[in-house]
Every structure is written in structure tokens, then in C-alpha cells.
Amino acid sequence: MVLKTIAFVDYENIWTGLFEQGYELTPEILMESIQLYAKRNHYVLSAIYLYANFDREEFWRTQTSFEKTHVYTRHVYGKSNFASTGLRRNAADVELILEAQEILLTRTTTFDVFLLLTGDGDFLPLVRKIRAWGKEVKVIGVDGSIHHELQPFSDSEDFFSELLTQERPREYKAEKDLEQGILILAQLQSSMAYVASTKARTALSEHLGATTSQVKDLIRHALKEGILFEQEYADSGLKIGKTKIYLLNLDHSMVQAVLGSAIEEIRKRYEKLGVL
Structure with a gap:
């Protein structure tokens, strides 16, 4: 018997669970895993809804990748968004729950x-x-990261088995590209x-010959070490009136050592921008 199925993905939760085990989940791997699971269980996927804060460095360009595979993405900004933006804790959870309940109540016969x-x-x-409401629920999570109250509904066994049994790729060392x-x-x-931020990531990728994933790692490392800051910047020339920018920490010893006297020109730029 073929069952009509609808999927809701808390992408940040799944991504983080795998990342903590040393794996970086890509849109391609996630979609392949969902499709294989559906085929194995004789499910016909009616729709996939995916929720994440796509402003996160880790998810750079992933929203487009998901949309190309007909996933309905929901960008939900949260606690890792711009420093000047108010926190929205559990924002993705709330959005997912509200949309799932709406579909449950209005399109009950479609799945x-x-x-x-x-x-x-x-x-x-x-x-x-x-x-x-008489519908079946299958909870798919990362082993070791599934809340005990969801365990009775879990069907996670072997879901990411192909990914987790693959040999891990050689680890990228962000430190080696920091100076450049x-x-x-x-x-x-x-x-x-x-x-x-988009311009910076593209330039880093082109000049360093680095992959998207490696650029994300480099920026994450620079932010963690205080070499780089991210900030929301107002620009009336943009449709949304603002953008995210990157700023070098001119007080950081490594930045000072790499730039030398050129640092004063950058400082003047920052003063003109009003970001110092």
C-alpha cells in the first residue's frame, strides 16, 4: 500500500546533531536520505517543508539548493542573526508547528x-x-540527539547510515588560510x-580556491577567534534597506601583524562608515 506523506524538517536541529558527530550535512545528502527512506517505506512524498535561519554562515547558499529540489523553505531568523537584532528563541520550532497544524486542519485528506x-x-x-487526528507520525532524528519523549515515535534507525559509514573527508584547516x-x-x-557578507564569501572562495564549505569554516573560525566581526549595516540603496557586513578587528594582534601600516587606511574607512 502506497501512503501519501508530508515531511517537516527542523534543519538546524538535524544539521547540528550530525555536525557534533563530525559530519556536515548538505542539502544533497539530506534530500537523498529522505528520498531513499520514502522509497524503502513505500511512501509518496506530497511535499517537504524545511525551516532554518539561512543567515547562518553554515547555511550559505543552501536555501537555493533546497528550492531547486522543490523543497518549500522557510527562512526563520533566530538567535544567530545580526548582533543588533532581537533574539527569537525557538523561532523555527514555532513556525514549523503552526504550519504543520494548519495543514493538519485544512488538508487532512491529502496525506x-x-x-x-x-x-x-x-x-x-x-x-x-x-x-x-488519526494520522501516523514518524520522527527522524540523529542518534544520541533525540529527546526521550520522542523516542516512542522514532524511526531513525539507518536513516543517515550511508552518510555516517562513509569515510570522513580530510579535515580543512582554516588556520592556514587566515593570513591570506x-x-x-x-x-x-x-x-x-x-x-x-556575500561579496566577502565569494571573494574568499575565488582567491583561495576554496569550496563553499571551506569558506564557511574559515569565516566561522575568524568570528570565533575575534579576527572578524559581523554587523548589520543600513543602506537605503537596497530594497530591504540593510545588509550584513564583515569587519576586520583592527585591534587583533594577527590583523595588525598581517596588515602593518595599511591598517590605518582601513581604520579611516571604518570611521567614515561610522562602525568604529
Whole structure:
């Protein structure tokens, strides 16, 4: 018997659970895993809804990748967004629960099974509501990251087995590209009014010959070490009126050592921008 199925993905929860085990989940791997699971269980996927804060460095360009595979993405900004933006804790959880309940109440006959990709115990009331309406629920999470109250509904065995049994790729060492990365960003900041995050990532990728994943790792490392700051910047010329920019920490010893006297030109740029 073929069952109509709808999937809801708490992408940050799944991504983080795997990342903590040393694996970086890509849109391609996630979609392949969902499709294989559906085929194995004779499910027909009616729709996939995926929720994440796509402003996170880790998810750079992933929203487009998901949209190309007909996934309905929901960008939900949260606690890792711009420093000046108010926190929205559990924002993705709330959005997912509201949309899932709307579909449950208005399109009940269009599906037989809910696939819920998360390990977060906050979704237990949703699971109970779906079951109360006579629908089957399968919770898919990362082993070791599934809340104990969701365990009775878990069907996670072997879901990511192919990914987790693959040999891990050689680890990228962000430290080796730090000095060159500082120089690349300094050059951009000497020639542009400001360096938007997208422009910075593209330049780093091109000049370092680095992959998207490696650039993400490099920026994460630079942010963690205080070499780089991210900030929301107002620009009336943009449709949304603002963008995220990267700023070198001119007080950091490594930045000072790499840039030398050129650091004063960057400092003047920052003063003109009003970001110092």
C-alpha cells in the first residue's frame, strides 16, 4: 500500500546533531536520505517543508539548493542573526508547528503520514495532535540527539547510515588560510564602501580556491577567534534597506601583524562608515 506523506524538517536541529558527530550535512545528502527512506517505506512524498535561519554562515547558499529540489523553505531568523537584532528563541520550532497544524486542519485528506525530522522534545505536543487526528507520525532524528519523549515515535534507525559509514573527508584547516583571508578582506575594504557578507564569501572562495564549505569554516573560525566581526549595516540603496557586513578587528594582534601600516587606511574607512 502506497501512503501519501508530508515531511517537516527542523534543519538546524538535524544539521547540528550530525555536525557534533563530525559530519556536515548538505542539502544533497539530506534530500537523498529522505528520498531513499520514502522509497524503502513505500511512501509518496506530497511535499517537504524545511525551516532554518539561512543567515547562518553554515547555511550559505543552501536555501537555493533546497528550492531547486522543490523543497518549500522557510527562512526563520533566530538567535544567530545580526548582533543588533532581537533574539527569537525557538523561532523555527514555532513556525514549523503552526504550519504543520494548519495543514493538519485544512488538508487532512491529502496525506497519511507525517515525517518529522528533528530530535527536539518541544515537538511532542504536535506529535500528539497529529496522532489524535488519526494520522501516523514518524520522527527522524540523529542518534544520541533525540529527546526521550520522542523516542516512542522514532524511526531513525539507518536513516543517515550511508552518510555516517562513509569515510570522513580530510579535515580543512582554516588556520592556514587566515593570513591570506585577512589580506583579501582588507583589499576589498580598501576599494569598496563596505564589504557585504556575500561579496566577502565569494571573494574568499575565488582567491583561495576554496569550496563553499571551506569558506564557511574559515569565516566561522575568524568570528570565533575575534579576527572578524559581523554587523548589520543600513543602506537605503537596497530594497530591504540593510545588509550584513564583515569587519576586520583592527585591534587583533594577527590583523595588525598581517596588515602593518595599511591598517590605518582601513581604520579611516571604518570611521567614515561610522562602525568604529
